[in-house]
Amino acid sequence: MDAKLGFAEKVKDYINENKHNRNFLEELKSYLLKHGISKGETQKIIMGLLKIEELDKRVFILLSLAINNYLQNSDDLAWRFNSLSPYEIFEKEEIDSALRFNNLEDIHTENSNLPIIIKKARKSGIDSFVANIPISQVVQLYNSNILEYNYKINKQYKFIKNIEGNFVKTIDINLREVRKIAEGILNNELKISKVVLNVLKGSNEFGKEIEYDSKNHALRIYNSKIDIINGLHEINALAYVMEEYPDNKFKVEVEIKNYTMEDIINYFNQIKIRGSVN
Incomplete structure (x- = not known):
């Protein structure tokens, strides 16, 4: 060869x-x-x-x-x-x-996945919504880098040396935990845990970040910054599930916030105290 x-x-x-x-x-x-x-x-x-x-x-x-x-x-x-x-x-x-x-x-910065339309969403609080979303849609958004990891909120990172010799932050993911979650889902031994996202308030320079149609229960997310607040390992496990079982009909409960940075940090600290961060 x-x-x-x-x-x-x-x-x-x-x-x-x-x-x-x-x-x-x-x-x-x-x-x-x-x-x-x-x-x-x-x-x-x-x-x-x-x-x-x-x-x-x-x-x-x-x-x-x-x-x-x-x-x-x-x-x-x-x-x-x-x-x-x-x-x-x-x-x-x-x-x-x-x-x-x-x-x-x-390099093209436009993203063809936006706006995001989420059906059967329900309002769960002020600037807060919940919906059961096909895991295929969540994984697609994650793989397209629309769902981001915010180092200011979640401190789950480490430093590694890049090819230029500089130390940079990178996400510290427990791959064994990801595999364990994925296998539990595939074997019907584990319920898919809720994922929490935040559409950062003020991140859409052209107007509102979120629009909710209460009549049709549809949530529309515009060109905004979307951070993963909780469920990073869960999302990575879902990506593994999609690879092994691409025709699955699994859904994941996703809570979508539209908070300012200050408010979402306060929210994250609260769930961290309760020990429910994953």
């Missing part, structure tokens, strides 16, 4: 093994975005919609650089010693060229 094709197979295998690892995915998308590759394009690579062996050489080099750097900070010894360094495959000049070129014209 050609050395580059063999290397591409290793890269593909690593991505397949880690496509539910949120830490890995965040760093991968963040790094590639800095070099002009949109998060949407990266997501297509992760999902296999763009074949790795058919990627533009520059994209492939950057992809392998990001993975190799992630491995240097990883406890996954099996992969750390199964070299994924592009320096063993490509010439230094090719790598330097890939790092210099930055096609920013390919």
Whole structure:
């Protein structure tokens, strides 16, 4: 087998093994975005919609650089010693060229998933709503980076060194806990826990963030900042469930707030005291 094709197979295998690892995915998308590759394009690579062996050489080099750097900070010894360094495959000049070129014209910030329309929603309080949502919709929003992790609210993070040698924050997810939750759901041994989101009040510069149609019980969310307040591990487990059982009809109860930053931090601290943060 050609050395580059063999290397591409290793890269593909690593991505397949880690496509539910949120830490890995965040760093991968963040790094590639800095070099002009949109998060949407990266997501297509992760999902296999763009074949790795058919990627533009520059994209492939950057992809392998990001993975190799992630491995240097990883406890996954099996992969750390199964070299994924592009320096063993490509010439230094090719790598330097890939790092210099930055096609920013390919970055599109518009998100086709917005506005979000949630049916059968009910008002549960002031600026608060509840709905049972198909897990496929929740996972799609999460994979599209519409649902974000806010470090100002939840302190569940760690520092790792990125490919430029700088220490950056990344989400600290317990992958064993994620797998345990997912297997419990798939085996009908565990009820899907409620997820809490906050559509940050004041984050839509064009107007209101949320509009509720009380007659039809429909909630419409516009181009706003949406933070995961509780249920990060649950959402990652749901992504695993979707991968194993894509035609499932499971739903998850989602509570949607429309709070200011101060109010949502107060709310988070209250549920943290009760020990119900996951």
